[in-house]
Amino acid sequence: MVHSGVVSLQGVTKSFGSLTAVDDIDLTIDGGSYCCLLGPSGCGKTTILRMIAGHETPTSGEIQISGVSVLGQTPVQRGTAMMFQSYALFPHLTVLDNVAFRLKMQGMAKRERRAKAHETLEKVQLNHLAERMPAQLSGGQQQRVALARAVITNPQVLLLDEPLSALDEFLRLQMRGELRRMQRELGITFIHVTHTQLEAIAVADLVVVMDDGHIVQASAPEDVYARPTSAYVARFMGGQNVLRGVVQSVVGPTVTLRSDQGQIFEVDSAQISAAAGDIVHLSIRRDHTELEKSDAVPTQPNHVVGKVIAIEYQGTYVKVTLDAPDNREFVSHVPDDKYLAQRVDVGDQVVVSWRAADVHILADDHRKSESGPDLELAS
Amino acid sequence: MKSRNLIPYLQAAPLAIVLFLFLAAPLALVLVVSVFRNKLFVGLVPAFTFENYFSILTNAVNYQLYLSTLKFTVIVLAVTMVLGFWIAYFLVFHVRSLLIAIGLFLVCTVPFWTSNIIRMISWKPLLGREGLVNTALINSGVIDQPILWLLFSDFTVVLSYVHLFTLFMIVPIFNSMARIDKSLVEAAVDAGASRWKVIWNVIVPLCKTGIGLGSVFVVTLVMSDFFVVAVMSGGLSGSVSSGVFFDLGILNYPRAAANSIVLLAIVVLIAAGILRVVDVRKELTG
Amino acid sequence: MHKHQKRPWTFYVLATLFTLFVIFLYGPMISIFILSFQGPTGGLVFPLTDPGFHWFGALFGQARTGDVGGAFGRTLPLALAVMVATVVISVAAGLAFRRRFFGSSVLFYTALASLIMPGLVLSIGILVAFQFLGLPTRWYSSAFGAHLSWTLPFGLLIMFAVLSRLDPAYEEAAYDLGATRWQTLTQVVVPIVLPGIIAVSLFGFTLSYDEFPRSWLTTGPQNTLPIEIYTMTTTVTSPALYALGTVTTIISFLAIGLALGSIGYIQHRRRNKKSF
Numbered sequence: 023m024v025h026s027g028v029v030s031l032q033g034v035t036k037s038f039g040s041l042t043a044v045d046d047i048d049l050t051i052d053g054g055s056y057c058c059l060l061g062p063s064g065c066g067k068t069t070i071l072r073m074i075a076g077h078e079t080p081t082s083g084e085i086q087i088s089g090v091s092v093l094g095q096t097p098v099q100r101g102t103a104m105m106f107q108s109y110a111l112f113p114h115l116t117v118l119d120n121v122a123f124r125l126k127m128q129g130m131a132k133r134e135r136r137a138k139a140h141e142t143l144e145k146v147q148l149n150h151l152a153e154r155m156p157a158q159l160s161g162g163q164q165q166r167v168a169l170a171r172a173v174i175t176n177p178q179v180l181l182l183d184e185p186l187s188a189l190d191e192f193l194r195l196q197m198r199g200e201l202r203r204m205q206r207e208l209g210i211t212f213i214h215v216t217h218t219q220l221e222a223i224a225v226a227d228l229v230v231v232m233d234d235g236h237i238v239q240a241s242a243p244e245d246v247y248a249r250p251t252s253a254y255v256a257r258f259m260g261g262q263n264v265l266r267g268v269v270q271s272v273v274g275p276t277v278t279l280r281s282d283q284g285q286i287f288e289v290d291s292a293q294i295s296a297a298a299g300d301i302v303h304l305s306i307r308r309d310h311t312e313l314e315k316s317d318a319v320p321t322q323p324n325h326v327v328g329k330v331i332a333i334e335y336q337g338t339y340v341k342v343t344l345d346a347p348d349n350r351e352f353v354s355h356v357p358d359d360k361y362l363a364q365r366v367d368v369g370d371q372v373v374v375s376w377r378a379a380d381v382h383i384l385a386d387d388h389r390k391s392e393s394g395p396d397l398e399l400a401s
Numbered sequence: 402m403k404s405r406n407l408i409p410y411l412q413a414a415p416l417a418i419v420l421f422l423f424l425a426a427p428l429a430l431v432l433v434v435s436v437f438r439n440k441l442f443v444g445l446v447p448a449f450t451f452e453n454y455f456s457i458l459t460n461a462v463n464y465q466l467y468l469s470t471l472k473f474t475v476i477v478l479a480v481t482m483v484l485g486f487w488i489a490y491f492l493v494f495h496v497r498s499l500l501i502a503i504g505l506f507l508v509c510t511v512p513f514w515t516s517n518i519i520r521m522i523s524w525k526p527l528l529g530r531e532g533l534v535n536t537a538l539i540n541s542g543v544i545d546q547p548i549l550w551l552l553f554s555d556f557t558v559v560l561s562y563v564h565l566f567t568l569f570m571i572v573p574i575f576n577s578m579a580r581i582d583k584s585l586v587e588a589a590v591d592a593g594a595s596r597w598k599v600i601w602n603v604i605v606p607l608c609k610t611g612i613g614l615g616s617v618f619v620v621t622l623v624m625s626d627f628f629v630v631a632v633m634s635g636g637l638s639g640s641v642s643s644g645v646f647f648d649l650g651i652l653n654y655p656r657a658a659a660n661s662i663v664l665l666a667i668v669v670l671i672a673a674g675i676l677r678v679v680d681v682r683k684e685l686t687g
Numbered sequence: 688m689h690k691h692q693k694r695p696w697t698f699y700v701l702a703t704l705f706t707l708f709v710i711f712l713y714g715p716m717i718s719i720f721i722l723s724f725q726g727p728t729g730g731l732v733f734p735l736t737d738p739g740f741h742w743f744g745a746l747f748g749q750a751r752t753g754d755v756g757g758a759f760g761r762t763l764p765l766a767l768a769v770m771v772a773t774v775v776i777s778v779a780a781g782l783a784f785r786r787r788f789f790g791s792s793v794l795f796y797t798a799l800a801s802l803i804m805p806g807l808v809l810s811i812g813i814l815v816a817f818q819f820l821g822l823p824t825r826w827y828s829s830a831f832g833a834h835l836s837w838t839l840p841f842g843l844l845i846m847f848a849v850l851s852r853l854d855p856a857y858e859e860a861a862y863d864l865g866a867t868r869w870q871t872l873t874q875v876v877v878p879i880v881l882p883g884i885i886a887v888s889l890f891g892f893t894l895s896y897d898e899f900p901r902s903w904l905t906t907g908p909q910n911t912l913p914i915e916i917y918t919m920t921t922t923v924t925s926p927a928l929y930a931l932g933t934v935t936t937i938i939s940f941l942a943i944g945l946a947l948g949s950i951g952y953i954q955h956r957r958r959n960k961k962s963f
Contacts (some may be wrong), residue, residue, distance in 0.1 A: 077859050098865040114878040124833050124864040126874075157958050165886035171864070409791075412783035415776040419839060423832035424801050427812025434815050439936055488708060491701035495694075505705070507947065512712055513894035515939040519914050519932040522932050523715035526929075533718065557845070564711065596697065617803060625805030628899065632920060642807050654815065661808040670802050677882045 026088050027211040029074060034083030036069050036257030043278045044070040045235035051086070052180075056205050056212045058222035061232035062258075067215045068183055070232075073190070074213065075104045075181045079125060087179060099123075101178035105185055110166040111156035118143070118152040118301070121171045127251040142170045145207075166200075180205075182214040186221060198225050219259050223247050231255050238386070253303045262305040263352050264384070265326075269300040278323070279356060285348040286323040293383045303387040309355040310380040313342055315366050316373045325375035326352050330368050341394070344372060404562035426434075428665075445654055446496045453659035463644060463660075470640040472625045473555075473630070477562040481619050482612065484563070484572025489611075490604070493578040494586070499654035509571050521561050521629055528552040528560075553635025561633045566622050570615035578604065619664030624668050698961040716936065723929035731926060742930035755915060755931060761826050762912040766896035767888030768827070769834045773842040774884055776835070778877070781846025785855075795843075802840045806900025809833060824907040833901040834894070841890040849883030882950040889946035895938055 029051040029173035036044040044066040051057045059067035072078040074085060076097045085092055089250045092100040097116055103124075111120050118139050119126075125135035143149045146166040156164060165185065172180055185201065186194045202225045216222050220231050223243035230240040231254075239246055239255045250256040253264045267279030267287050279287040289304060296302060319327055328344035331351075335341075338362040354374045366372055435453055438446040457463050488509065497504040512520060528532045528551040535547040537549035550556055581604065589599045605612075643662045648657035718733075726737025731751050747756050780798075784791060817824050823831070857879060861871040877884065899913040906914060912935060919928050 075863065077862070096865070097863045102863075104860070104863045106856045108854055108856050108857035110854065112857065112860075112875060112879065114881070114953075123861075123866075127861075127865040127870055129868075155957050155959075356953055409783040409786050412779040413788070413794060414793070416780035416798065416839060416843065417790075419776060419832065419835050420794070420797050420801065422816075423813060423836040424797065424804065424809070427809060427816045428804070428816045429812075430819060431808060431812040483944075484704075484708065487701055488705055491698075491705050495698045495701055496859040508709060509712070511940075511943055512716075514889060514897075514915060514943050515716075515936050516897040516916070516919070516932070518897075518899055518913055519719070519936055520716060522916075522928065523719040523932065526718050526732045527715055529732060536733070557708055564715070565706075621803040621805070623897055624774070625900070627807055628917065642805060645811070647805055649811070654811070657811055658815075661805070661806060661811055664805060665808055668803055668805065669800075 027058075028086075028088055029179055029211060029213065031070070032084040032086075033072075034070070034080045034085060034373070036066075036073060036078060037081045040072070044073070044080075046236075047237055049230060049237060049240060051211060051213060053211055054209050055227040056202065056225055056272055057214065057228040057230060058226035059213065059215045059230050059232060060217070060219065060222040062185065062217060064234075065232040066235040067217075067230075068234050071104075071181050071183055071213060072216045074179070075102050075294045076098075076100055077104070090195065090299075092142075102181055103172040103175075103177035103179075104181040105168050105172045105183065106110050107184040107187060109156075109164050109188075109314050111154055111164055111167055111171070115156075116152065116161070117148065117156065117167050120156065120167060121205070123171065124174055134161065138174065139170075142174045145165075145173075145204075146170045162197060164245045165189065165197060169201075173204075176208070177210060179211040179213065184215055184217070186216070186218075199227060223259075232257065233258075248307065249382055250305060250384060252384050253305070256305040256384060257367055261308055262382075263308060263311075264303060264305050264350075266301065266303050269296045269302060271298060272296060277302075286325060287381065288323045288378045289376060289381050289383060293381075294385070294388065297386070297390075301389040303384040305382045305384055306376050306380060307382075308341075308353045309339070311354040311376050313354045313356050313366070313377070314373045315364065315370055317371050318373075320373055320375065322375075325373050326379055327371065327373050329351060330366050330370045330372055333366070333368060342366060344374065353372050418569065425544055431658045431661055434655055437655045437658075438533035439513070439653045439655045451658045454663070456656060457660055457663060463641075466639050466641050466644050469638055470624055470642075473558060473562065473638075473640065474620055475621050476559055477566065478564050478616060478619050480559070481567045481570040482616065484567050485574050485615055486569050486608075488567075489574040489578050489608075490600070492575060493581070494604075500531070506571075506575055513568050513572075517565055518628070520565060521632060524557065524561065524564070524633070525552065528557060532619050551613055553633065553637060555638055557633040558630050558638055561629050562623055562626070565629065566619050567659040569622065570612075573614040573618070574608055574611040581607050610679040613675050618673050620671050620675075624664065624671075688853070718927040720936070722926055723933040725926040725929070729926060731924065731929075739769075742925065742927045745915050745925070745927045746930050751875055754910070756914075757914040758910050758912045761909060762896060765826055765831060765834070765911060766829060766892045768889050769895035770839055770891035772835055773838045774887050776839060777842030777846045777887050778880075778884060780843055781850045782876075783844075785850055798840045799841050801836050804836070806898075807903065809836060810901055810904040817905075824905050826902075826906045826909060826911055829905040829907065830902050830911065833905045834898055837898060837901055838891045838894045841894065842887040845883055845887050846880075847888070848933075849880045850900070853880060868961070882953050885946050885950050885953075889942060892942050896939065896942070897935075 024370060025091075030048075031047055031049045034044060034047045035042065047070065049070075050384040059070060061067045069078060073080050074087075076092070076095060080093070087100055087102070097104065111117075112123065115123070116345065118136060121142055122139035125138060130138075140149055140152060143152055146169055148163060148166055148170065151159065151163060151167075156167065159167065165188070168185075182201070186197055198221055201212070201214070214225065222235060223246065226243055228240060229243050229246045231238050231246060233254055239251050241249075246255065247259050247261065250259060256262040256264050265281060265287065267281045267285075270278045270280050270286075272278075272291060275291050277289045277291045278295060279289060279302055281287065287304065289302070294302065326344070326346045328346045330342055331345050332343040333340060334343075335358075336355075337358070339355045339357050341363075342354045342356055343351050344354070409527060434445065436449040436451065438450055438452070440446050465638045468585070475687050489518045492502045492506055496505060529535070530547045530549065530552070532552065534551060539547065585603055585607075586599055589603045594602065619656075624640070624644055627646045630638055631643055631646070641660065645657050645660045645664065648654075648660060688752060721735060722729075722733070724738040724740070726739055727734055727741045729736040729738075731932055780794075784795065806815070810833060814824060814828050817829050822828070853876070856870055857875055866874065897913055898911075899917060902911050902914055910918070916928070916931060916935070919931065952963045
């Protein structure tokens with residue numbers, strides 16, 4: 023028995039002419055969960071949303087909602103409702119008539135549908151603006167009207183296309199909390215498209231990170247943030263330093279890596295089954311690093327040395343950027359009290375080190391030695 | 402899905418049918434008739450002859466008509482362009498309230514929706530021998546004989562054209578000028594440009610499309626006019642179209658048709674020449 | 688802050704130019720408006736003697752002025768029919784042009800070509816076409832078509848501009864909310880672009896109502912008003928001509944006022960409707 027509101031995509035591909043926007047995607051979103059499709063613009067996330075909504079037809083593949091194939095069905099038959107990026111509130115109708123529009127299309131009598139619309143407006147605390155025209159509302163109010171209009175008939179799935187992008191920073195934080203509250207209250211599946219990492223991990227149960235028509239990682243927000251499976255996700259989500267090394271030896275619980283610049287990193291072998299010659303990508307959280315002002319090069323592994331090139335005060339911590347030897351920036355977050363105790367300046371030589379246990383292996387980028395090294399070194 | 406692809410064709414069909422029946426087909430027939438022969442008391446005789454064109458191109462009177470039309474076109478184009486540009490410039494860059502600018506713009510466009518003939522004949526009580534202008538000038542002692550060329554002369558024709566057609570220049574120029582980002586002007590001033598340099602180097606290039614479209618309208622309107630020149634010159638001047646009008650009067654349809662084709666060819670050439678420089682479709686949607 | 692800024696001297700020069708232009712535009716119209724109240728013994732020029740409604744009465748008396756009443760009776764229904772046809776055809780075509788389809792460019796440029804087609808040439812063509820088909824020219828057939836070929840490009844250009852600015856999300860939202868294609872058209876698209884449709888109506892009505900060159904050879908034996916007026920310019924030498932000019936201009940102004948007024952009302956309502 024499939025739960026109500028489960029959305030599943032199987033082998034879904036969408037091409038526009040010669041351009042493939044979505045490439046052979048498999049994804050299952052649990053009923054009653056909050057899912058965020060996250061990625062840079064043009065990665066295919068909106069196309070996926072529109073295919074689930076029925077505004078685009080997949081070139082191939084299958085889409086099911088609650089276990090039933092919905093291809094060829096209208097949005098109403100699918101039990102989906104969409105909230106548009108521009109909200110698309112009809113400018114010629116009052117707030118009340120906008121919210122009641124779906125019921126009017128069903129042929130519900132005026133008195134009845136208006137009563138129902140008032141009820142729904144009550145849920146978003148906008149009943150007092152029922153007779154206003156959309157142009158008279160603030161951005162946040164418009165967004166809530168769009169939400170009310172979408173959920174008036176209790177759809178199984180609510181699809182939100184960049185719902186917060188038109189709002190200013192303050193409202194964005196407020197409204198994302200409200201979206202999450204609304205989702206819990208209604209108990210329906212929310213699928214929310216965004217390009218903002220913090221927005222996704224703040225609201226979602228499932229974060230689907232996309233790149234160039236592919237899903238690169240789909241997991242809980244804490245996993246996407248703290249345990250990315252690829253360098254792309256680690257870099258895209260931020261908060262991580264990505265390093266690369268070739269496996270030198272595997273001795274007991276310790277895998278020893280050597281970077282192109284000759285630095286030695288040690289990794290716990292429990293995370294990875296590697297053999298000498300493999301290329302391994304790893305990530306270290308910026309806040310799991312120790313920064314020390316020092317001209318000496320330490321002898322123990324798990325460190326980078328470099329010159330400080332930027333210092334940004336962030337309130338609770340200080341973001342220190344150094345030019346690591348492979349010409350990639352390496353960032354360390356130093357707690358503010360620690361920083362104040364030992365200040366560094368731009369141009370200072372520093373050593374940043376970390377514990378082997380804090381190293382995370384980017385499993386998807388693991389290259390076995392037969393095919394990998396030459397290709398990687400060539401680039 | 403198949404039916405969905407048919408929809409644009411169904412939606413465009415009525416337009417296509419009307420344009421075919423009342424534009425393309427009639428034009429094709431004019432072309433056909435222009436090589437027919439005209440026989441007195443019989444009318445059209447199907448033939449394939451260029452004698453109508455020959456009669457037009459060898460007739461010195463026709464050259465005079467073309468010359469006179471060209472003269473009117475150039476004068477009216479120059480006057481309406483200058484007027485249109487400065488009025489649009491005033492509305493867009495000097496009137497501070499958008500609402501007032503739109504209101505004044507509408508004041509300029511309202512006559513478009515009224516009768517041209519009425520607007521034309523309304524000059525008569527002003528410009529005639531005993532008209533308001535002459536009476537006023539005589540009463541104030543500026544002149545002692547009424548100025549006769551005020552009505553029924555080339556002056557009157559140009560005046561009427563400017564009166565009738567300037568708004569065809571104002572509307573497209575206003576339209577493209579209104580889209581100019583005001584910060585471009587401020588940026589030019591910041592860069593040290595004087596008012597005139599801003600106009601010449603920023604505003605004029607950016608409303609080239611509007612000026613082009615307005616010119617196409619004015620040229621076409623002046624060249625295809627036959628009644629303003631007939632009524633307001635008092636029969637003293639003529640135009641190419643009045644040549645066509647004359648041929649129709651004596652029921653010589655083939656020569657009228659040939660004359661029409663020559664006129665149309667000239668109009669299309671001029672319009673195409675101007676439109677090469679401006680992209681109409683972009684102007685409409687951009 | 689802006690208000691206190693000193694106006695440049697060009698403002699005063701151009702404001703004067705603009706005022707003179709408006710006087711130039713409306714002055715003559717106003718003078719014939721006044722002269723149409725000329726008394727029975729008054730002439731075609733000022734001064735106004737014994738003003739009254741004499742010439743308005745004479746207008747519909749049929750004695751010296753031709754069939755003005757009949758011409759009105761044909762011109763108004765023709766203008767209304769052209770208006771309705773222009774709206775329907777332009778809206779439909781405007782919707783079509785939102786997507787590329789085979790022949791869309793040819794159709795678009797043909798419509799534009801219709802704008803620069805000399806009216807007299809078109810008139811000849813339609814006359815010959817009707818003769819060729821053995822059909823008589825009538826105000827409700829040949830003239831109707833001739834007028835449409837003049838009003839449609841304007842209607843099309845307006846709808847083209849209006850619909851290209853219409854966010855497709857409105858239609859998708861309607862589809863999402865369960866509207867059929869017809870409901871989307873009648874309850875979403877048409878109401879949203881209603882101001883544009885009213886503008887198209889204004890063009891359709893007034894351009895047909897005042898059209899002269901395209902009517903010249905196409906109205907058949909029974910004249911429309913502009914042709915009647917044109918004939919009168921050569922035959923009638925009384926202020927009755929001015930009275931007729933005043934009457935038809937008032938009708939035009941009513942149409943303009945109605946159209947602009949309702950566009951203004953709709954825009955105002957969408958922005959300022961008060962909650963009660």
